[in-house]
Amino acid sequence: MLSDESRPWIEDQNAAVHAIEAARRQKMDKLVQMGIDPWGHRFDNQQAIADVRALEGEITEQKSTSEGGREQTTFSGPKVRVAGRIVLMRPTGKLIFINLVDRTGTIQLFLGQAQVGERNWEIAQCLDLGDIIGVDGELKKTKTGELTIFVEELHFLTKTLEAPPEKHKGITDPELRQRMRYVDLAYGEGVLERFVQRTQIVRSIRETLVGEGYYEIEGPTLHTIAGGAAARPFETFHNALGMPLVMRIALELHLKRLLVGGMERVFELGRVYRNEGISPRHNPEFTMLEVYQAFGNYETMMDLTQNIIVNALDAIGSGYKVPFGDKEIDFTPPFQRCCYRDLLAEHAGIDPANDAEVIACAKKLGLATEGKHPDVLRNEIFEETVEDKLVGPVFVIDYPASICPLTKRKSDQPEIAERFELFIHGMELANAYTELNDPDLQEKLFRTQLEGMAEEDSMARMDTDFVRALRNGMPPAGGLGIGIDRLVMLLTNSSTIREVILFPLLRHEAT
Template sequence: MSEESLEGLESVRLEKLRKIESLGLDPWGQRFDDHKPIADVRGLPMPETPEGETPAPGPAVRVAGRIMLKRGQGKVHFIELRDWTGRIQIFVGKNQVGEAGWALASELDYGDRIGVDGTLGFTKTGELTVFATSLTFLGKSLAPPPEKWHGLTDLEQRYRQRYVDLYSNPESLETFLSRSKILAAFRKIMGEKGFVEVETPTMQSIAGGAAARPFVTHHNTLDIDLFMRIAPELYLKRLLVGGMERVFEIARVFRNEGISPKHNPEFTMMEAYQAYGDYHSMMDLTEALICGAIDAIGGGYERPWGDVTVDFTPPWPRKTYYDLFREHAGVDPTDHEALFAKAESLGIKTAGKDPDVVISDVFEEVVEDSLIGPIFVIDYPAAICPLTKRKASNPAVAERFELFVRGMELANAYTELNDPMLQEDLFRNQLAGQKEEDSMAKMDDDFVRALKHGMPPAGGLGIGMDRLCMLLLNRSSIRDVVLFPLMRPQS
């Protein structure tokens, strides 16, 4: 629609606003107490009517919402009213609402907000309807809404104008209400299992807890650069040292990296740490959390994902990293000559790389996409897991798992490393050769100091909440489950 057309429509709506003001009404609404969610109204019991008799009137009701459709027939208007629980038809008759109500009804536009008092009943065609006895104006919409039958369909505009997307596309609203249920289920389950929710710094003097490039900001008063957190991990472990034995945080984290259907620079993750647990404890916890989230949103454990179905019925299989590597890459990872040849055949550069790093590169290239899942991939090469405890029976293997579903990593967990001397050595090895702008390019001496005070053996877990919501709600892009995804500014 051209700017001239938009301006013309807005001027018409502005004129209606003036007419509403002339009726002595506040065009921006007022308090409207005691209205019921439309879904609750639709569920009210109706009196039974013997066949052939005139239907008895139903209960008196009060509802409020946005006008999504309006059509007139003489001295009658039919309005579709929608709130965040559903929709219902409103019958507005001149004789029923009086002259003042009818004057208001005549000025109403698609997108306006109204409150309705009336009686619940059925039309001759059998549609459940509120027969209005009075109308209350609750707010004018000056901007013309999307085409009434199709909503806001342009994907980029849906992301940029989420406020329009939510009211014009019911499935979008339902997605975000379901996301809220998933987060609430996580909090409920964690509380039931004895975890306490905590908050750790979003701005940190040292970026740590993950390998990622941080966003840099500056604190004027202290005149120091700070980093937006890439993970809450090292602060949560400090709490274990201090005696908080089960902690979790649902945290916004920030990584100055790419944007794709599976990545947003600002995203939500849940991290949890359990004293005296290990990565097996975290597998059990992960399964309980995700199954609990599915129970909260409904729809069962067999869930659509695009044109396939993902079966989340527990228990989920657990396979070792090396077994999956042999199965899908077709080489033994301990045979370095064959390993490097396989990597080169895939276009992966191997010069100067540790064999475990090459194994990781090949795993990402040929194994991850074949993991239908849900599946726990366990026991990773120790060289790529600097914060993870080694297996007592094989120090070359780290007690770590990642949960994969349809080739996507959803969760990452460790038996946490609590040896301060080994942790310091691993930090130094990892920092060697790091670029200054990368994460963990500076030793976190205070974290090592904290470990020297004694961190209990523990299991730690991180779950990507946005990706989980994508899968459980059958959305193809992370932007579909993030209310306000990062977008390039419009010129």
């Protein structure tokens, strides 16, 4: 509820907004009176601003002497045609300087009343910040040497009824920026470039995998059983079939079914949904990459993960030493590889093989120990004492087998699973296994994992069809999962995952 002190200020702000919109609508009405559609029309053959700027070398310079003996410099250049949004206007009498931006860059426009003629000048009087226009003109330089399009014809393409954010402050509230992403993209410094980089990273990942002979597939997003991960699903119901369904929490089990069917190299880049909390590193809807390769193992997946990341960095042209906050990540290959138990011994100061030491350490850290398997405690200790120390990129390898129910064991150490997680600045980025393909052991591990869960729990059902698929023979394989949003976050120096998701989930907007 508004306080008495804040109410007049809010009312003044609302009045100002209404006045701005009214003024813009008056200009819109004037355009209509001139026979101009304020919502624009088709505008063909425009050039990207970056391409126009690249024509600077075609500008020629002529020097002449005036009657008074002063040397004058004039320029001539190619005819160009661009379209974009007005982000800055500086009217000075019978001249207007405009900064126009499109998805590739910014350029200055010069409109002179004498140069553009009365009708174009009349259109120019209806311009506001945020409007979208097209221009035809000559690319030249001003006396100060700034690359400028000297407008000859002005085309009105879209009227903006709301004023853009203040140039130097922008939208400072993070939630408002994410809610009004269209404004954030249009006016936020570096925002559009960041999301363009995301598309380049995703395209690079596809190109890397296709180049290695992988098939991209599209698996179902509605599942009868929440499998492939331990996470709370979103639940729904199919009316025609009269059956409950869940949104997928992982891509894994359907991709493995394809290995059984003979698609020996498969991947999916797709959305995954987990009905869990929101944080700088978590969003309920996120993008995952999962990859499976027959006749490979977790070492195969380490090499592939490294190639994916290095190629993505090449695609965005950022080099291998990338800033992240006030730190730097060095992605120069090869990435470091460290054993889970060695890291636990180093940072927790315990003998990982000694259950008594593990329990004592867990209690010292304030972790609940009652009824927990020692390997579960080991992993909780690892999360508390090790993960934040992993600057990386570092592959942490060879996890306790009991916490990896979908992973093949080492033949000479059955208590160890052939699994790795890739950590960068304390954040898990990738998870990979040598996949378990023994159907009897898989069924046994599923049953052990599900013990104690309530029958009505949506995660307490075994995927019997997946076990049946394994009985039909899945080749030995390596499997990999990478969180795409986290990868983009790290490669683009973004502080939270929400800054690399175009439309993150938000609470209802306050009214």
